[in-house]
Amino acid sequence: MARVDLVYFAWVRERIGKAEETLELPDSVVTAGDLLGYLKTLGEEYVAALEHENVIRVAINQEHVDHHEPIAGAREIALFPPMTGG
Amino acid sequence: MSGAPVTVRVQRDDFDLAAEVRALSASRHDIGAVVTFSGLCRDEAGTLSALELEHYPGMAEAEIARICRQAIDRFGLQAATAIHRYGKILPGENIVLVVTASPHRQAAFDGANFIMDFLKTSAPFWKKEHATDGSAGGWVSAKDADDGARDRWSKS
Numbered sequence: 001m002a003r004v005d006l007v008y009f010a011w012v013r014e015r016i017g018k019a020e021e022t023l024e025l026p027d028s029v030v031t032a033g034d035l036l037g038y039l040k041t042l043g044e045e046y047v048a049a050l051e052h053e054n055v056i057r058v059a060i061n062q063e064h065v066d067h068h069e070p071i072a073g074a075r076e077i078a079l080f081p082p083m084t085g086g
Numbered sequence: 087m088s089g090a091p092v093t094v095r096v097q098r099d100d101f102d103l104a105a106e107v108r109a110l111s112a113s114r115h116d117i118g119a120v121v122t123f124s125g126l127c128r129d130e131a132g133t134l135s136a137l138e139l140e141h142y143p144g145m146a147e148a149e150i151a152r153i154c155r156q157a158i159d160r161f162g163l164q165a166a167t168a169i170h171r172y173g174k175i176l177p178g179e180n181i182v183l184v185v186t187a188s189p190h191r192q193a194a195f196d197g198a199n200f201i202m203d204f205l206k207t208s209a210p211f212w213k214k215e216h217a218t219d220g221s222a223g224g225w226v227s228a229k230d231a232d233d234g235a236r237d238r239w240s241k242s
Contacts, residue, residue, distance in 0.1 A: 010140055010212035011225045062145035064208060078142060078210075082228030085139070085146075085170060085211025086125055086182050086202060 009080035015049035032058040033067035092154045093167040101169045110165045121194040123184045129177035135218045139172045142210035153204040161193040203236045
C-alpha cells in the first residue's frame with residue numbers, strides 16, 4: 001500500500017465532489033492509468049469524472065506525465081481536464 | 087543554458103503593461119526589441135458576463151517558467167516575463183501578459199508566440215464561463231486548433 005495525496009481541478013474536481021484527498025493505493029496500482037481505473041471502482045462520482053479516461057491529464061509531483069508513467073514515489077498526483085488558460 | 091531573466095507571476099490582480107516592459111528593460115542598453123502580448127476576456131457577443139479562472143498553484147508557475155526558459159534558449163531572448171491572472175475576470179479585463187526582449191525583432195515576436203502556444207496547452211489553468219442570462223456556466227473546452235498551434239513549433 002502506498003499513501004498519496006490526490007488533487008483534482010475544474011470539472012474533474014466538481015464531478016468527484018472534492019478538491020483533494022489522501023488515499024492508500026493497493027500495490028496493483030502501478031501506473032497513472034492504473035490509478036484512473038482504481039478510482040473508478042470507488043464510486044459513481046469517480047466514474048462520472050473519469051468516464052473518458054483518455055482526455056484526463058495526470059501530473060505527478062506537479063509535472064505532466066502520460067498514463068503509462070509509473071506512480072512509484074509520487075507524493076502528489078493531480079488529475080484534471082485539458083487546459084484552457086491563456 | 088542562458089541566464090536571461092525570467093519573471094513569472096500568477097496573481098488575482100490586474101497587471102500594468104507599461105510597468106512590466108519598464109521592469110524588463112530597466113538599466114539595460116542591449117535590448118533592441120520588446121514584444122508584448124496580452125490576452126483579454128471577450129464578452130462573446132454579450133452572452134458572457136465573466137470568466138472564472140482556476141489554476142494549480144505551484145505547477146502553474148513552474149510550467150510557465152519552464153516554457154519561458156525554452157523560449158529563451160530556442161530564440162536567444164534576452165528576457166521574458168509572463169503573468170497570468172486567476173479568479174473572476176470580466177469582459178474587457180486582462181487575463182494574460184507575455185513580454186519578450188531580444189536584440190532584433192523576429193526573435194521577440196517568435197518567442198512571445200511560442201510562449202503563448204505552449205502556455206495555452208500545458209500551463210494548468212481552466213476557464214469557466216458565466217452567462218449573462220444567469221444560466222449555469224460551463225467549462226471551456228480545449229480546442230484542437232490550440233494543439234495545432236503548439237505542434238507547428240516541432241515541425242521546423
